[in-house]
Amino acid sequence: MFLPAQPIYPVAGIREIEARVMPGAKPSLMERAGRAAAEDAVRLLIDRPGPILVACGPGNNGGDGFVLARHFRQAGREVVAAYADDPARMPPDAAKALADFRASGGEPVSSLPAAPAGGWALVVDALFGIGLTRPLEGRHAEWIGALNQQNAPRFALDMPSGLDTDTGRVLGIAFRATHTTTFIALKPGLLTLDGPDHAGEVSVQRLDVDAAGWLPPLGHAVRPSLFRPQLTPRARNSHKGSYGDTAILGGAPGMCGAALLAARAALWLGTGRVYAGLLDPRAPTVDVSNPELMLRPADELPEQVSALAIGPGLGRSDAAAALLARSVCLDRPLVLDADALNLLAADPALQRVLAARAAPTLLTPHPAEAGRLLASDTAAVQADRVAAALELSARLRAEVVLKGCGSVIACSDGRWYINGTGHPGMASAGMGDVLTGLLVALLAQGWPAERALIGAVHLHGAAADRLSREGIGPVGLTASEVIGTARGLLNGWLLEAQRNGG
Numbered sequence: 001m002f003l004p005a006q007p008i009y010p011v012a013g014i015r016e017i018e019a020r021v022m023p024g025a026k027p028s029l030m031e032r033a034g035r036a037a038a039e040d041a042v043r044l045l046i047d048r049p050g051p052i053l054v055a056c057g058p059g060n061n062g063g064d065g066f067v068l069a070r071h072f073r074q075a076g077r078e079v080v081a082a083y084a085d086d087p088a089r090m091p092p093d094a095a096k097a098l099a100d101f102r103a104s105g106g107e108p109v110s111s112l113p114a115a116p117a118g119g120w121a122l123v124v125d126a127l128f129g130i131g132l133t134r135p136l137e138g139r140h141a142e143w144i145g146a147l148n149q150q151n152a153p154r155f156a157l158d159m160p161s162g163l164d165t166d167t168g169r170v171l172g173i174a175f176r177a178t179h180t181t182t183f184i185a186l187k188p189g190l191l192t193l194d195g196p197d198h199a200g201e202v203s204v205q206r207l208d209v210d211a212a213g214w215l216p217p218l219g220h221a222v223r224p225s226l227f228r229p230q231l232t233p234r235a236r237n238s239h240k241g242s243y244g245d246t247a248i249l250g251g252a253p254g255m256c257g258a259a260l261l262a263a264r265a266a267l268w269l270g271t272g273r274v275y276a277g278l279l280d281p282r283a284p285t286v287d288v289s290n291p292e293l294m295l296r297p298a299d300e301l302p303e304q305v306s307a308l309a310i311g312p313g314l315g316r317s318d319a320a321a322a323l324l325a326r327s328v329c330l331d332r333p334l335v336l337d338a339d340a341l342n343l344l345a346a347d348p349a350l351q352r353v354l355a356a357r358a359a360p361t362l363l364t365p366h367p368a369e370a371g372r373l374l375a376s377d378t379a380a381v382q383a384d385r386v387a388a389a390l391e392l393s394a395r396l397r398a399e400v401v402l403k404g405c406g407s408v409i410a411c412s413d414g415r416w417y418i419n420g421t422g423h424p425g426m427a428s429a430g431m432g433d434v435l436t437g438l439l440v441a442l443l444a445q446g447w448p449a450e451r452a453l454i455g456a457v458h459l460h461g462a463a464a465d466r467l468s469r470e471g472i473g474p475v476g477l478t479a480s481e482v483i484g485t486a487r488g489l490l491n492g493w494l495l496e497a498q499r500n501g502g
């Protein structure tokens with residue numbers, strides 16, 4: 001269960017590792033890649049007889065395709081390799097892979113053949129990998145369009161062609177894989193933005209390369225092992241003061257629900273005492289479904305809380321701005337969400353105060369909020385989510401989660417993570433408020449900022465994933481439902497850690 005975290009490298013990192021490993025590599029990395037991919041295909045994808053279509057491109061990704069095609073030929077499968085570029089311009093390793101394919105009796109065809117009567121057993125995309133530099137067009141784009149129409153498992157080698165390796169952006173058109181086998185290590189483009197919709201299931205074939213040994217990674221895929229050290233049993237001799245006090249600030253007129261959702265999430269995730277400070281003068285004084293919560297006017301909150309969050313339902317009134325300015329000055333772990341981020345974006349002086357805080361600051365923007373904070377826009381943020389999250393983190397000296405498909409967590413020292421849990425059913429009202437509540441609960445219980453952020457983001461998505469496996473979502477999943485399941489998952493992990501000697 002607590003699998004080690006996997007490193008993620010952008011193109012430059014993969015190239016650096018390859019340059020170090022390749023000179024002495026026997027068999028060549030391409031030979032290893034093609035063979036490993038063929039093994040994955042047999043193990044995971046091919047469930048019927050019939051021919052296999054391999055579309056090969058002009059570079060080394062095409063070379064991987066020819067190695068895979070040769071292995072299938074040698075295993076007695078019928079293979080059609082399609083190749084439409086100039087063989088004279090192939091890089092040497094790929095040219096050798098083509099020659100070996102020919103030596104095995106294969107001969108590439110130069111146009112994409114129509115599917116046989118019974119369909120392809122497998123469609124393999126070996127057109128482009130990490131060397132894609134511009135949008136696909138012309139014949140390559142047509143081929144991808146046609147491959148995407150095939151009623152067969154679709155298998156991408158290293159990257160789905162057309163998907164930018166570093167950012168997950170589709171350049172023109174991209175292959176829609178049911179499975180991607182990626183080589184050496186994960187790449188950000190497989191995990192964020194359009195990546196998950198195009199990569200399908202992802203497996204990593206390391207090709208006997210110890211990537212982290214050659215180049216220490218800055219990026220990692222989020223795994224529970226990253227917060228495993230926090231999963232320690234509660235002491236029997238403890239009391240509610242042992243698990244922190246937290247305050248959620250927000251709840252302007254018409255938006256009390258947001259603050260109450262965050263407060264409920266903080267309570268259900270184990271905080272000792274939870275205050276909700278509400279701006280609405282007509283706000284309820286008790287939450288009848290969670291009478292444990294202490295509801296107060298926003299300006300009457302105790303200042304000695306263990307951690308606080310501001311933003312859910314905050315609005316942008318003068319009172320909200322004053323509350324934010326006060327919160328930033330408290331020497332406590334602080335989560336900023338929603339309109340707290342929008343108010344901060346409009347106040348450069350407050351940004352300077354925030355960046356000088358000694359206690360941890362955690363920001364939970366969606367792309368539009370991140371765009372405002374960076375004085376750019378949503379499109380610019382989405383164009384490179386990892387870079388945007390890192391820039392925000394460095395500028396404001398904060399731990400940041402940039403929400404969205406493949407949430408990116410950035411730390412102010414340059415390390416980053418991409419989360420893989422969650423699904424589109426989470427695109428619904430109140431989901432962000434619940435994340436804020438989960439996060440502040442972990443902070444109040446003493447989790448260090450980075451682990452709390454990783455833990456809350458992972459847990460939030462994992463709870464939604466579990467619910468959708470039970471038929472609750474993706475359609476119609478509500479934020480309230482995530483809270484109870486998140487609690488169940490955290491308790492399950494605690495138990496498991498305990499059983500394993502935690």
Ligand SMILES: NC(=O)C1=CN([C@@H]2O[C@H](COP(=O)(O)OP(=O)(O)OC[C@H]3O[C@@H](n4cnc5c(N)ncnc54)[C@H](O)[C@@H]3O)[C@@H](O)[C@H]2O)[C@@H](O)CC1
Nearest residue numbers: 029030033059060061128129130131132133134135136158
């Ligand atoms: N470098 C190596 O030794 C290894 C590479 N491997 C494979 O090789 C891939 C990288 O190989 P390459 O660097 O040759 O890159 P690719 O094979 O991804 O593609 C590069 C070629 O495509 C062209 N190109 C880029 N964008 C294009 C576009 N939009 N339209 C038309 N042509 C375009 C480039 O000019 C270049 O000729 C990896 O993804 C992996 O699959 C693996 O075999 C492992 C070892």
Ligand SMILES: [K+]
Nearest residue numbers: 125128157159
């Ligand atoms: K590919």
